[in-house]
Amino acid sequence: MPAGRWSAVRRAWRARRRRFLLVALSIFLLPYLLIFLYLLDFIHPVSTLMLRDLALLRGYERQWVEFEDIAPVLVQSVMMSEDGQFCVHGGVDWGQMRGVVEDALEGEQTRGASTIPMQTVKNLFLWNGRSFVRKALELPLAIVADSVWSKRRMMELYLNVAEWGDGIYGVETAARHHFGVSAAKLSRRQAALLAVSLPNPIDRNAGKPGRGLRRLASVIERRASRSGGYITCLYD
Template sequence: MDKEVDSQRVDIVSEEREEAEVSRWSAVRKTWRARRRRIVFIALSVLLLPYALIVLYLLEFIHPISTLMLRDLVLLRGYDRQWVEFDDIAPVLVQSVMMSEDGQFCSHGGVDWNQMRGVVQNALDGEQTRGASTIPMQTVKNLFLWNGRSFVRKALELPLAIAADFVWSKRRMMEIYLNVAEWGDGIYGIEAAARHHFGVSAAKLSRRQAALLAVALPNPIDRNAGKPGRGLRRLASVIERRASRSGGYITCLYD
C-alpha cells in the first residue's frame, strides 16, 4: 500500500515538473515572440520614417538638416549653415551644379535609369564603374543615409529618391539639396559655402565661382573651391561652358 502511495506521489511530482517545464518554455516563447515583434516594429519604423519626413519636408518653412550635420551636432563640433530660399541663389550656381552633377535632372523621375544600367553592366563586366547618382539620390542620401559605397545604402537610396522626386517639386528638391550639400569641413549649404570660399552671398556668385563650387561637390574636403588647383580649375572651365549652354536643361526650375 505504501509503495502504491509513493508511486502515485512520484507520478504527481513528475506531472507537476512536466507542467512547470512546459509553462516555462511557453513563457520563453512568448517573450521571444514579443521581442521579435518589437524588433520588427522598430525596423519598420526606421525604414518608413524617411518617407514620412519626405512628406513633412513639403512644408517650405521647414529647413531639413543632413545626417552629417546631425553627426556634427552629436559630436559637439558645430557647423555653419545658413538656409537660403531657391530664388535667392544665383541661377549660374544652379546651372553649374546641374551640369556637373545631374544634367538630366528635369527629365528623370529621381533615378537616371539609362546611366544606372550602364553602371550595372560595367560592374558585371568587371570594369571600373562611374558614378550614376542623381541630385534626388544625393539629396536623400544626405538627409537620411550615410556616405560610402554600399549595396545596402544604394538599395535604400533608390526608392527614397523616386519618392522624393514624386512628392517634391523640382525647385523644392534643388532648394533642399543646395542647402544641405557639404562644401568643406563643417560648411553646409550654398550660402555658407559662398561666404566661406568667396566672401559673397549665394545670390552674388559669379559664373566662375559657381563652377568652382559645383566641381568641388564630389569631394568637398579635398577640393577647395576657394583655393583651386590646376585640375579643379580645368574642370571648372568645362562646367562654365556647359552651364552657359544649359538653357534647355533647366526649364523645370525657371520659366
C-alpha cells in the first residue's frame, strides 16, 4: 500500500476511535448529568425496565405519587426490609459490602448488600442481573446520587420506579393493583407485604402471598412498628 494511502487509513482509524471514545464517555457521564436533572421535583423519571417494556411494545402501568402522599407505614416497611441504615450511610453500606466481599473470597454464598440508593440508580440507569461490571458502575452512582438528592427525594424516586409485578411500577400503582387502595391508605400489613415482595416482585405476589411471604411480612411488620429511630431523615 502506498505511504500516502496508508497514512490516510491511519488517520481515518484514529478519527473513528476518537468518535467511539467520545460516544462511550458521553454514555458513561449521562447518568451523572441526569442525577442533577432529577433534583427537580416536577421531573418524574422512568426506569430502564420501563423503557425495555416500551421497546418490546408491552407497555407498563405507573402513576407517580409525591412522597407526602405515601403512607409512612410503607416507607418504614421498605426501609426495614431493604436498607435499615438508609438514614446514616452515604449511599453505600460499607460494612455490609465488606462482609459480601469476604464471603465471596471465602467461596461462601453471598448475601445482598444493595442499599436503597444503589437500587435506585440501578433501576434508573443500569440493568438487572448480578455482575461485577454493573456493581462497579452502581457504587459511584449511588454515592453521587446520595450526596445530591435529599433522602426524601431518594425515597420518592425509589418508590416510584420500583417494580411490583409484571408491568407494575411505583407504589401507587402497586397499592391499587394488589389491594385496591391508594398508597396513602395502605395498612401496616399491606405495606409489609409490598416491602417483602420487592426483591422478587414477579414471583412474590403481595396481593396473593404464600405462607413464606406472609411469615416474612410479619417480621417486617414488627420491625416497622419499632422503626422510629431509623427514619428521622424522612420525617421531622
